[in-house]
Amino acid sequence: MTSSPAIKDGWNRAPVGWNHVEVEDNIGHIFEGDLSQYQQEHIMVLAGGLDQMGRNHPWVTDRLDLAIQLYKIKHRKIYMLGGGTYHKAPYMNREKFVIHECTMGAKYLIDHGVNKEDIYREWTSYDTIANAFFGLLHFVVPLGIEDFVVITSDFHMPRAKEIFKWIFSMWNEGHNSYEIGFLEVKSDNLDSEIIDARRTREARSLFQLKGTMEVVNTWDDFHRWFYVDHQAYNCNFEMPKEKIDIRTSNSY
Numbered sequence: 001m002t003s004s005p006a007i008k009d010g011w012n013r014a015p016v017g018w019n020h021v022e023v024e025d026n027i028g029h030i031f032e033g034d035l036s037q038y039q040q041e042h043i044m045v046l047a048g049g050l051d052q053m054g055r056n057h058p059w060v061t062d063r064l065d066l067a068i069q070l071y072k073i074k075h076r077k078i079y080m081l082g083g084g085t086y087h088k089a090p091y092m093n094r095e096k097f098v099i100h101e102c103t104m105g106a107k108y109l110i111d112h113g114v115n116k117e118d119i120y121r122e123w124t125s126y127d128t129i130a131n132a133f134f135g136l137l138h139f140v141v142p143l144g145i146e147d148f149v150v151i152t153s154d155f156h157m158p159r160a161k162e163i164f165k166w167i168f169s170m171w172n173e174g175h176n177s178y179e180i181g182f183l184e185v186k187s188d189n190l191d192s193e194i195i196d197a198r199r200t201r202e203a204r205s206l207f208q209l210k211g212t213m214e215v216v217n218t219w220d221d222f223h224r225w226f227y228v229d230h231q232a233y234n235c236n237f238e239m240p241k242e243k244i245d246i247r248t249s250n251s252y
Helices: 023-030 058-073 101-111 128-143 157-172 192-215 219-228
Strands: 042-046 077-081 119-122 147-153 179-185
Touching (some): 077 128, 147 157
Parallel strands (some): 077 119
């Protein structure tokens, strides 16, 4: 009888329930600095995938732990951004309903003391560009938000920062200006094989994004590009889907 191969999903140890380690004990591993300087009234956490068992990836729980610590320092709203990814099939529960990434993130927050009324979920975005776009349309504009901090992992932050600055700068023309903080979570304590694969992909995606940013620089241009040219949101169903290797797939 042969044993089944181990699944590489980012966990260096088996998590127990929702809580892989105590939040306070984890902060020193994932962030160096003074969190009290981040006084924005709102927190946006970028979801980062579920593993083969429907659990938050460990880099996602690290992002959530940082949000929880900020929440303890100063009571504020937390916005979970992300429905899933178009790089792999969604996780489904026993009744065959899709479990969105923001839902699992919200469950983790609630299990660690965040009030349900202080969490807002956004499950329509399936990539970082849509995180920023729908975060703006669903929350920032209708709620009159003027400042917020974006939390994501260090391997993801360079592209995420460019995307948020790009989208909000286009919207800012003729609208309010916004104070956006960026708070990155260290990932050097995680599965290096998966994180290295993701870093490589992020660098390539950022290079491609900068080419798009050069020609898409007004709100009207962006709106058209998003729904006509963006692979995840256009209606060109004959467009071949991008193929990624298994290591990179495991990072989504």
